[in-house]
Amino acid sequence: MATPMGTPVHRLVAYFTESLALRVARLYPHIFTINAPPRRLLDASEEDDATALRLLDLISPIPKFVHFTLNEMLLKAFQGRDRVHVIDLDIKQGLQWPSLLQSLASRPSPPSHVRITGVGESRPDLHATGVRLARIAESLHLPFEFHPVVDRFEDLRLWMLHVKREECVAVSCSLVMHRALHDETGKAFMDLLGLIRSTNPATVVMAEQEAEHNEPEWGRRLARSLNHYAAIFDSLDDVLPQDSHARIKVEELFAKEIRNIVACEGDERIERHESFEGWRRKMMQEGGFTWLGIGEREMLQSRMILRMYSCNKYSIDVQGREGEGGGGGGGGGEEGHGLTLKWLDQPLYTVSAWVPVGVAGSSSPHLGQI
Structure with missing residues (x-):
């Protein structure tokens, strides 16, 4: 049921699920792979980020x-x-x-x-x-x-x-x-x-x-990031309809942060x-x-x-x-x-x-x- 086009909870779960899948594939590359990941699993271009920031403003x-x-x-x-x-x-x-x-x-x-x-x-x-x-x-x-x-x-x-x-x-x-x-x-x-x-x-x-997203213990980091981004997605739902392309652009900007917090470790984890x-x-x-x-x-x-x-x-x-x-x-x-x-x-x-x-x-x- 999770989808980037649904309710705030559906959208949040969609991005966190993708981030979890990416984490599993990174931790166990000899067992799991992600074939043809959707575009929002890939790093957005600088142009996409710039557009999203203008829309958020x-x-x-x-x-x-x-x-x-x-x-x-x-x-x-x-x-x-x-x-x-x-x-x-x-x-x-x-x-x-x-x-x-x-x-x-x-x-x-x-x-x-x-x-x-x-x-x-x-x-x-x-x-x-x-x-x-x-x-x-x-x-x-x-x-x-x-x-x-x-x-x-x-x-x-x-x-x-x-x-x-x-x-x-x-x-x-x-x-x-x-x-x-x-x-x-x-x-x-x-x-x-x-x-x-x-x-x-x-x-x-x-x-x-x-927020406290620099926890070394991954479970606490996951729980705290869920609460933080749930509030942000809820705030966006208050101003834009579900099918708004502007809303999707902005949420993908936050999805980049979610992926980094959930899927990455070591020097790759910069959203601390x-x-x-x-x-x-x-x-x-x-x-x-x-x-x-x-x-x-x-x-x-x-x-x-x-x-x-x-x-x-x-x-x-x-x-x-x-x-x-x-x-x-x-x-x-x-x-x-x-x-x-x-x-x-x-x-x-x-x-x-x-x-x-x-x-x-x-x-x-x-x-x-x-």
Whole structure:
């Protein structure tokens, strides 16, 4: 009865069944094979992913919650700064940045220069993103530079980012940090944090799936991923009919994550989502970062986004209120340390802002020597 064209449960079971079959074939290749797997068992093309992301942005508050709330955190860091530089570790189509450019341009004293460094593995996609953002900046009369870096974020080096002394630097890690956990020794993650620290950022904004899909025990990982993606598929059912091609496109994007979580192990398993509490431990205890806190503007921004959608099943939850676990933290944390988007009782995504301990939220002069 499972089918990608049925109810949310039917669709979810269809993708999980395919993922289980793929896992069995990988674990026991001398016994099982998958002949002529359906297209959705194969990796979708980058073009398919790009289309799915655009569609998701149109039908769901998830991308807008991530993008607009992170941008509000960036605007706080850029307050009063004349030259600003955003380093996006996985820019894709750059859907987050037009609204930031508009907000910067509308300030009484806009920055004299804005630079976005976009990291990605496709040179044509980076070029198209840069051209699109440059046109938007030009229409806003905002001095702008786009710096493309064609590489995996794991292979970045500081010299590639062209950080300059006079810039206020911010690093954007939107749904990317968990991929550094594929190296179970922890080296790749610590190297990434070291690179981020070396830019001397005023802020590091971060969005991640609010889930625990990095469990070494496969059974718990399977159960938790079922709950997480059941909520996402249910939310899509609330806005699109069963026969919607747009819905199928978007669900196949999430199906890629499901396949990786369920079917893959070792270095191949890159969808290693952690809860906010897990990231708190990694950032603070292992990485030497502290949270910057969530203020009233970020709270208002995220709730305003939900009011744009005629659905009362979404809500915003605050992570790490003062007095709750973890203790300590940077300034401005009177409201909490992270914001989580929920569907009914199921947490979906959390956004937060961090800074290396001792940086005090500003880029320092020694970077001019790099």
